[in-house]
Structure formats: structure tokens, C-alpha cells
Amino acid sequence: MLSCKALRTHTPVLLLLMMLSVTSGAQDFTPFVSEKLSSYRSKFPPEKVYLHMDKPYYATGDTLWFKAYLVEGAIHSADSASTVLYVDLIHQKTGKNVGIRRVPLNGGLGHGSFTLADSIPKGAYTIRAYTNWMRNFSEEYMFHRAFYLFDNVENSSVNPSNNTEITFFPESGQLVEGLNTRIAFKAIDETGRGVQVKGFVFNQDNDTVSAFKSEHLGMGRFPFTPKPGEKYHVLVKTEGADYKNVPFPVVQESGFILIVDNISSPSKMRVVVYNKDQHVSEKSVHIVGHSRGIIAFAGKGKLTAKGLMMAIPTVDLPDGITHLTLFDDQNKPVAERLVFIDHNRSLKVKVTPSKTAYRPREKTTVEIMVTDSVGKPVEANLSVSVTDAGQIAQQPNDMSIVSYLLLSSDLKGLVEQPSYYFDPANTERKIHLDYLMMTQGWRRFRWQDVMADSIAAPKHFIEQGFTLAGEVKRGNRKIADKTMLSVFLTNDSLKTFMTAETDESGIFRLDNLAFDDSLNVRLQGMNKKNTESLTFNLFPFQAPKALPVQVPFYPVTVESELLSASLKRAEEYQEIERKIRLSREKLLQAVTIKGKREVERDSRKLYSHADASIKITPQLAGGAMSVLDILGGRVAGVRVTGSGMNASVSIRNGGEPLFVMDGMPVDKDMILNLSVFDVESIDVLKGGSAAIYGGRGGNGVISVLTKRGNANYDYSQEIVPGVFTSSLAGFDRPREFYAPKYDTKRQNDARPDYRSTVYWAPQLKTGKDGIARFEYYNTDPATTIDIRTEVLSPAGEPGFARSVYVVQ
Template sequence: MPWKKNFINYALLAAIALAFTAFQWSEEDFIQFISNKLSKYRGAIPVEKAYLHLDKPYYATGDTLWFKAYLTEGALHLADSASNLLYVDLIEQRSGKNAILKRVQMIGGIGHGEIVLADSIAPGAYTIRAYTNWMRNAPEDFFFQKNVYVFNYEQNTSANTTTGKIDLQFFPEGGQLVTDINTRVAFKAVNEAGLAQDVAGFVLAQSGDTVASFKSEHLGMGRFQFAPKAGESYRAFVKESNGNVTPFAFPKVYDTGFTMVVDNLSNPLKMRVIAYAKVPGKTEIPVHVVGHARGIVAFVAKGKIGSRGLMMQLPTAELPDGITHLTLFDDTGKPVSERLVFINHFRSLNVHVKPSKTEYKPREKVDLEIAVTDSAGKPVAADLSLSVTDAGQILQQPFEQNIVSYLLLSSDLKGIIEQPAYYFDPARSDRKIHLDYLMMTHGWTRFKWEDVLRDSIPPIKRYVEQGITLEGDAKRNNKRLTEKTALSLFLSNDSLSNFMTSETDENGHFIIYNLAFSDSLQLRIQGMNKKGNQSLSFALNPFDAPRASMVKIPFKPVTVDAQRLADFLKNAAQDQEISRKIRENRERLLKEVTIKAKKEVPRDSRKLYSSADASLKVTPQMASGYTSILDMLQGRVAGVSIMGSGMNAVVSIRGNRGEPLFVLDGMPVDKALITSLNVFDVESIDVLKGPSAAIYGSRGGNGVISVLTKRGNENYDYSQDIVPGVLVTKIAGFHIPREFYSPQYGPASPPAPNPDFRSTVFWAPMLKTGSDGKARVSYYHSDATSPADIRVEALSPGGLPGFGKSAYSVR
């Protein structure tokens, strides 16, 4: 039976009813009650999930990070979600600053793009995130987040291996410990970096007796049997390597309550649920068990917990792949115990990658065939993304996240899920029990049952975006408006011209939704059909990026082989040097002119210095899409590092700890004034480093950034001034993806003069399989003689994810 929306598995209910006469299914009204409540909640707050496939796990400064974006709805993972705009940003973990932001247009739930890691970007650990505006209504834990590392060319492989303080938490199965009821307790230990830490220890009663011992089995996780006694309290202790012991809090023991034990491992076709209760004055307690997967009800059951508990065996064949959430409701309809179980019928797509040969020569043409089938072996049409990397430079991470592990597992859990693909590897015999530990130590927290049952819908603060949103405020004589005001807007670029009208609210706030355009648009906005239009002023609100949590101790979130890293950095540096020389040659070619006379160049009175170390001439095309001078300067001048954006940007020149001196038309000013300037009013930006800045004395010790405005120039044409009551500016649109450059080395092609040691050999983000379930692609290998790693990720329109990998050797 297929898994569909609003599906109640009555066949499953009937099968269990026949198997257990002591267990009766609930009346139709309760089934409908629970289903309606969940359906209403899910309809009011539907879930979106974003996923990024990156070309490789780590990068070097000057490199390009390539990504394919997938956007699905949250329950069935259908590929076409409501939002058409996906935000992709890069966060520096050390400071929590937003280094780069891209707006990616999603068509049919897919999109792609790249992030250029300019030389000025600081090396270190970063987090790349992907989210829609609608996703911001939920906690940021449910954004797609992936750790990457950016190396510089001098960096070694040493890393901070100190674990620091350990955080150890215990999780009684079902939620709580109840006196005289034997149950299981899971635990998880992490270090200060939030990564798994293996531990061993014991539990002591008040009397000092050892009542249990524990030892982690997988990534700091494990579990043990525990039978709490009435009137007792307990403490846990961890044995350190030096022989010391560290105390940790242990869960409280309750005199009354419910427990639920689930066995999802013994039988591949059934799971066993055992419930116990201890309630004064009650020997038999009617209860319900509700199972749902991602908010869609799978079954509702009713039984009675007696003195010996209640046992059920639930068939799992018809449950969907992924996390099923079990909740025990007492006789008052209150949720009293919860447990997550993971169902894996291997219904994901099978992705087979087959090179035409097992071995190639350097620069030889490589032909790949990708075949996608479902679990029954039938061909499937799907969207694909393909990455080929040089295994001599890039070490693929152990059990790294892929689209299957993310959609079915990580996206519905809070916290860091380490090595998520491990739990989907059939070759790992212990993966099922380790996955059960994970289910006991992580919670599914997209909603609370109390909110669902009371129809308590959280307020919606963010809306679905199907295009770019233009938002701002209008004032009259710098005062807030007191009435609605009609506005006219004219938007244009090289290929588009459109006139539209809008209206402010009573306070002057206005919002224009769903503008669909790439790159940038020129905007002209003014009041309409009202007196006093010339006294209006307009301010556009910049994008307010969600905050990022800072990592207390920066760490390398990647596993790096020393030799691979050395080769990777060597080749990356060589590639950057070749690119630099090519640029220099082009510059010299442009400057080769015959000078017959010396031209007098009038000195600009705004400059104390005779020449700058770097000068940036600002053109309208260059300023397009930027709201701040510092945003525009970012990545354009070597040695200038700018982290963050707008007024929150942190600026440094040549690694100086302090910020440079800011000068506006010859006068020292603060950074706030510089960031508030309209980029289209700027004529040029000069950067002074080291000795060049000495003319400004000690104030220039950290360098100087000199901004020269058009109006500050004595030759400025004042006819260019903006008309009062009119705002003319440019607004940023969807990111225009670049095409991955793949050299052509055919027999007839002349030999390339430069060495080719690409770390990403080939990147194809927008592949599709045909009706036969196959896609074919060709490219030329690099000069490397090391093996090539191939990674393919896939998603069908019906929401089935897939992952495949392959390799070939080069000699």
C-alpha cells in the first residue's frame, strides 16, 4: 500500500487486532480526532526542507565552492516546494559573522550556484546554511547546515585535539524513570566542540552502592538496563583516563508515571511495544498509542495497561522509510510517553554510476553513465547532481551526509548527527542498534503535542517567498506618515521594463512581493497623486540574515590526510599563481601605449597622498546589487578582509587587529558614516597599506580606506542630483550561476600550456535522467594520475532520494 497524505493504515490496524485479543483498536472518532488535529496543524504550518550537495568537503582560499540546492516539502519530500527563493550563506564559526549570502532561484524544487572564496576571506572553519524565508518560522536547528573548512596555503594539518569539558546526558526510554519499573537508559557524551566523546562510568545510589555501569559503543552513545527504587536518588560518574572520576546529574525518579519500551530490532517485520504504568488507585488504565511519520498519522491503537503492563507487536511493512514517532496517551488524552523509531525498507533510489572504462590516462575523455531505479528495479526520472574529485588531493569524509541520510534522518532531529551515512550502510552490521541509540538520544521537536491538541498555532512571522521582496519605509519631512500613501515604481534593466503601483500602510511601511529577476534591477520610486510628494523620503530595508550560533572552540570539522592536504594546497597555490599571472599579462597588454608627451594631471585636493596601493573605480555596473560600500569592496582588493555586512562588518588590512582609518573626501570619519553612504554616490575607493598610510600618522597604523564621492569632486555635474521625493537605486535579484569550466583536450586541440591539477575534476549540478532512468555525461580528466572519486545525488519528483558513488583509476 503506498504511503500518501492523510493516510490511516486500517489494514495495519486490522492485522494487529487479529494478533492480540487483549489489544483493541480505538473507535473511529479518536482516530479521526488525532488525524484531524495533526492535519490541521500541518496545514497551518507546513514544513520545508532544504539540502545542498557540495562539490567537495574542504577548500582553499581563492577556490570556488559549487553547490546544487534541493528544496522539498517536509512530509513526503515532494521535490516542488512552495518557496522559489532559497538563501545560501556562509558563516565563519569563530565569530558567527555572515561572510557571504546568495539568493538562489528554485524552479521545481531545484537550483544551483557557487560561492567564490576570495583571497581576502579568512581561513578557518565555516558553516554553509540553506533556508527559505518560510523556514525561519521554525528554529534555526532545522536549517540545512554543513561544516566546511577553508585552508590557506601556509596552513599545516595540526588541530586542537583537546576534548575539554565533557557534557554527558541520560535519556530514560519513553521519557522518565518510575520507581520499581525496569527500563532502559540511553546516554550520549560530547566534548566542548559538540562532537562525540567516548566515555565509561557507573551509577551510584545514595548508599554508595554501584547499581549500574555504562560504556559508550558508538560515537559517545550507548544504553543500559536500570531499575530505580522508591525513595532513592542517583548520581553518575565518568572514569577519566588519569584515574579520576567526574560526577554528572542523573534523571529524577518519579513515584508515579508511565514508561514505554520499544524493540525495533529483533524482528524485521514487526516492532514490539511494551508499556507500564504506576498510578495510585488504578489497576487498569486505558491508553492510546499514536504513530506518525513527519506529521502524518500512520496508526492509532487502544489498549489497557494492567499490573503486568501492555504488550503490542506492530507490523512495520507499511510504514514509510524514516523516523516514526510513537506517543502514549493516558485515559485523559494527555501524552505521557514518547519514543522515536527508525524504519528502513531501503525504498530509496538506487543510483549506479558506471565509467566507460576502469582506467584512464591523464587528460583522456571520460564517459559516465548514471542509471537510477527504484527499489523494484524500475527506471526512474530524477534530478541529479554529479561531483568528480581528485582522490590524491581530496579525502572524502567518512560516512558524510548525503541527500538520503539528510531527508530521512538528520533533517528531523536537533543537534549534530555525526557520520549520518553510517546508519544507511548495509555493510555495517551494528548500524541498526546504533541507530536505535540515536533515536533515544535525539528528539523530534518540530511541534509539541500540547499545541496540536489545543489548536495552538504559533504566530506566523515569515511568509512564503516566490520571488524577491522589496520592503521599506516612506517618511514625510523625516517624520512617520499618518495615512496611507500611493506609490509608483519603475523597475528596469537591460531586458526588463515594468511600471507598477503600490501603497504604504498608515505608518509609511510598504512591501512589494514576488519580484522575479536575476542580477539586479534599477528602481525608481515616488509618491503618486498626492500633494507634498516632494517632501517624501524613502529607505529600503536590507536583508536581515538569521543569527548563527558561535562555536566556542574552533575546530577542523573535516578529516584531512596530511599528504592529500599538502598536494591540494600546492596545486591550489599553483592554480592561483597562474591565474594571477594571466591577469597581470592582460593588464600589461592594456597599458602598452606610446607616450609622446607628459600629461598634466590636476591633483585632487581631497587626497593627502600622491598614490594609493589599490584604487577601485566605482561604476554603476559594479555597484549593482550592493547596499554598502564595504559589501562592494569585499573580495576586490588583496589584503583587505571584510567579515559580515553593513554596519556590522569587521574590516582589517593585512591581518591588523585594529580597523583601518576611514576617510571621506579627505576628512576622517567613523565606519557608520561610510556604511550609510549610497554606493551610487561613490566615485572611487582608495586603499593605503603600510608605509603608504604613514602620511596619516598613528591613526593610519592599521591602514586607510579613503572614499571619494561624486559630489566631493569639484567637477561634479549637479544636474545628476536626484529629484526631491524620488528614490533611484538598484536592488539585488537572484544569483546568476556560473558554469563550471571543464577544459577540452581533444586530439585536434593544441596542447594546453599550463598544468591542470583541478581538485574538483568535474561538476554537473543540473543533470536529469530520461524515461529509461539513465543520464550520460562526458568530460576530460586532469593531469593527475591519482584515482578519481565520483559522487551522485538524486531526487525524484515523488520525493524519493538517492545516492551513489564510484571511482576509476588514472595512469
């Protein structure tokens, strides 16, 4: 046995470097693999996002509230560079994205909501969250959470059958003739949930060579040594079903076996390596361990016919998954094993209501204390959901920020009841967690990608705002040279002018545009020559495609009676809301408003009222070549003779009137050269009305007001050859959670209050004392109230806690 001592490194994440043998080979390979991992992480820095939702399932008409936590993917610090988060609402049956939210992130934190209107179908949904940077990777990297939307009637489209799928997982990946190993297995039903099974392994002579039985959520493990030349088959039985044959792993003639014991000792793991090779009896191997892409240990050992045994200290390894890889003497990965390191370093969170029992509608005060693993107060961000347990059944051992960041986010596939593995009350949780490590695959990267000589550049970039990007063509042809563009951006609170330049192929982009709601965009070429022939095409944001889910999620843990009560309450609440809205509409219809609305004065007009005014419409402009053509025959006392540049005008048979454009006197030629499509309106002042202009207005005044002269003119609506107008979607500002106060009597207090989400607070913080306090008022029913809080410190330490009290 070769034992090794860990060498502490002075880094924020307590990296550990272990040298099994101080040889030149080890010294060569260790920096090589470390540099490869470091290079991969520098080009593809990982991000993770977690959403805390107020409830596990919803009814039609509900509001889904969420808090977003975006962290750096390796050490989980809340300082990831992205500031834009996309949250999708996906109908599982069709794969249709029925809603998207663009959430602004501040320090990795944001929040928002979806209104689950009756216009969207009931059924199973997935809420998906991701940044633009996360789109460079598989969709598995994104956050996914399933929930069910009921339409106020207890129903389900999921009817699981007795079909069971069982899969066997030899430790480290393969079975090798004559080498002792262990085989883990997992049995799931059609919904992907674990089912209890038992079975037997038979050789080709139908002799029983091993028996097994699942221990936890369809998982278990048994020892196995395949004999040379023998083939095996398996019979498996689930409760209420007959035995059936299932596939068994193929036995290899040669290969490597990696066995890990991470249970027996709290301070070290024991690793045993075996190899069967007909040509070589002794070879050098490397073992590399990394924690979420950061090297944890690496070293070299001599593998003989008797195998190789080593002890690896775990005290300084970070909590979470450590990924072990065995490399052969050609530096190729030949075996892998996941282990979970649990030093219980997560934040300690305590939720304490001021009383254990309250009355309906009584004010409730709650204190949350957050400390680190040694009891010191921690300043942290947290979100709190308070629900009526009489209506909402929290799912057993459901996902939390702790279980997601440390476990589920780094594993392929569904992790059922993930919080089970973090509850010290579950005495068998560590061995069950080891079963999980053997039956779930590592999802974050492949060694083939890390070890590649070159890494392709990312297609998507880190966003700190939205991107305006598109292509410019001349007609339908590519442009020949770079082209300067003018960009005019407007919305209710923003008016700004920018410039952009295309590349040689006509592509342009403006990054980091941060705005709410939407933004009007006006694009135009800045070169005077042939700008009218330019055409524009914007590249719209395309959410990642979501495929329909064959086996939709259904909250089978909800008792029928409780679910029916919840849906009944939801329907009653929605009906009350509908009646209130209808009542408001009737009241509005009966209101009679008297008086004149004050009209904001147009600063371009010296006069208060014109004797005649013509509002220019597209129909009027389309039939005229000049402003005077529009006046002719439409205003009493105004006479227009001639046409085009030779037209003349008089008011009441007087001389030529004074021409004014946007409040400034101009000559007639400027008015004649003005495009009728640029004119907003024409005012005519006669006699005494024109006196405000003094002697110059003795023959009357023709005042032309242009569209561009209006301070409120929207350039995005202008249709001009060579000019493109469109709009961009911006941040969705979150709604505020409605929390009624019953400290004084109000008119609305007469209506019943049976909200299932009693209180939602997404932006709480603890102070230097580690304490946060909040208050709210209970609802009407006598029930049990469930308080759940998710916590994250700036250093990336997660925490979770819950508490209950009664209303009676």
C-alpha cells in the same frame, strides 16, 4: 498482549491507521489528533532543503560549488512552492555572514557557487540554506553544513582536550521507581564527536548496580530498574583519563514508561507501556505515531498494573523517523520515543565509468543508472562531483541527500557519520540507529504547539520572487490615509512602471518580483497635493542572525600528508592563475587602439554636429534660474539680455532663434519654464548649420535636450523632493564550471592541471531508461578519482552512490 492489524489507506504516502480498541474514546481522540496535525501542517507546511557540495573542505582561492534540492518536508516531493533560496556563508568564530547567494529554484532545484577569496579569513565555516518561509521556524529547520577553509598552510585552531560530556537518556523520557526500562547514553568530546567510554552505576551505599560500555560513536544502552527510595551516581572513564563522577537522571515516584522493540522483527514493532500511580490502578491511554507530521497510526488501549503490550505493523510505514507519543487518559503527552523505519526504499544508484583505469588528460565517460527499490528505471534529477582523491579525503560516512532527508533533518543536534546507518555492509547499523533514536530529540514541532486552540499567523511568507516593501511618511509623521504610489523599475533588461497602495499606516509591498543581479527602484506619490513632503523607507532583507560557534568544526579525518599535498597543489594552481592574470594585464597595457569609436546617434537630433554644445553639470544648474541664464556669456555670438521670464536671446545679432526641445519645436516660454535640473545639454546651431530646419532656422537654433527625453535615462538617479531612489538585490546567476578539453592542443594546455575538483555537473537528468551519461577530461596527476552523485526523483525518493577509478 493486544495485537493489531494495520489498515491500508489509499494515499500517496501509504498512511496507516491502527485501532487498538474500537471504543468511542478511541474514535473521539483519533480524529481529534489527526485534525490537529492536519491543521498545523496546513498552516505551517514544512520545507526542507539539502545542498550537495563538490568537496568537504577547501583552500583559499577555491570555488565552492553547490546544488540545491528543495522538497516538501513530509513526503519529500520536489514541488515545494518557494522559488527563492538563500544560501549564507558564515564564519563560525565570529558569526559573521561573509557571503549570501539568492538562488532561483525551478521545480525545487537550483545551483550556485562561492569564490573563497583570500579576503575572507581562514577557519571553520557553516554554509546555511533556507527559504523565506523557513524563517517562521527555529534555525534548526534550516540546512547547515560545516566545512573548513585552509589558507594553503596546514593549521588548526581547534585543540580538543580530554573533557568529555556524557548524558543519559531513559527510554521515553524518565525513570520511575520499580519500573523496568532501558537507559541510552552518549559521550562526546569538545568538538561534539562521540568518544568511547565505560562506567558503572552505584547506589547510595556505593554498591555497583550496573555497568555499561559504549558501542558506537560514544553511544550505548543498558537495562535498569530503579528501586524505591534509592539514589544513584555514576563513574565514567575515557581512554587515557581517570574515572570521574557525572550526573545521573532523577528517579520519579510515579509516571509512565514506554519501551519499543523495533529490531527483532522486520514487519512489526513491539510496544510495552508501564505506569506507576498510587491512586489509579487502571486507565485508558492512547498511542499516536506520525511520520514527519502525517498520522501513521493511532489507537487506544487499557493500561493495567501489569502494563500494556501491543504489536504495530510497520510494513506500510514510510522510510524514515516515526515519532511515537503516549497520551494519558487526559489526552496529555506523557512519554515519547523515536523509531527509524528502514524498508530500503531509497533509489538504487549505480555509477559506472567506461574503464577502471585511464591516462592523464584522457577523456572519461561515466554512466549513471537510477532504479527504484524493485529495479524499475526512474527519471530523476542528479548532481555529480568528481574529485582527486589524492588531494581530497572524503569524510567517513559523510552526509548525503538520503541521510539528510530521512534522518538528520528531523533530529536535534549533530548526527555524526549519518551515512553509516544506510550502508548495508554495516551489520550492526540498525541497533546503533536505535541508540541514535534514543539519544537525539525530535526537532520538527512540539505537541504543545500542535494541540493549541489557536495558532499564530506566520510572519514570513512563501516567496515566488523578491519583495519590495517599505513605509511612507509625511516628513517624520505617519500618513493619515492610504496613498497611491508610482513605482518605476529598471535594470539592463527591464523597464516597467507599476503602482502600489499603502495601508492606513503607510506600509506598502510589491511581491513576486523576479530579476537577476539588481533592480533600480524609483518611488513617488501619485497624489498631486503635497507629494514633495513624502519620505520613503525600504525594509531591507535581513538574513537570520548567526551566533558564533564555540567549538568550530575541523576535518580531523584528513591525514596530514594528504592535506599538505592538497594545500601545496592549491597554492601552485593559484600562483599559476595569478601569473596568467598579470600577463593579461601587461598585454592589455601594451595595446594601442587606433580609430574612432562609433557613437550611437541621438534620435532627438536632426543635425549631425552643433556649432556649440554645453553639457549641464550640477554646478552650472545650481547658479542659473533658466536655460537662457546658462547660455549667457558661454557661447560666442550668442547674446542674452534680461533675466528670468523677461530674458531674450539672439544669435549673431539676428532675430529670435528657433527653440527646439528634444527634437520638437517649442516656444520660448516653455524653455524658460523648464527646470535647469531637468536639462541634459544645450546645442547651438548658427548659420548654415541651422539650415536643416529650413526657414524657421534662419536666426539660428537653440536645441535643449532633457534628461527625461534620453532613452537611456536612469530615473533611479534622479534626486527630486518626494521621490525616492534605491536598488534591490536579485538572483545570483551561477557561474559555469570550467572543464578544459584536451581533445586538441591549445595554448592554455601547456600549464599544469592539478585541480582538486576535476568535474562538477549540477543539472543532470536521467531519461526514461533511468540512465544519464556525461564526459570530461582527467587532470595531470596519477591518482585515484572519486565520483559522488546525489539523486532525487520528482516523487521525493532520494538516492546516493559513489565510484572510483585510477589515473596512471
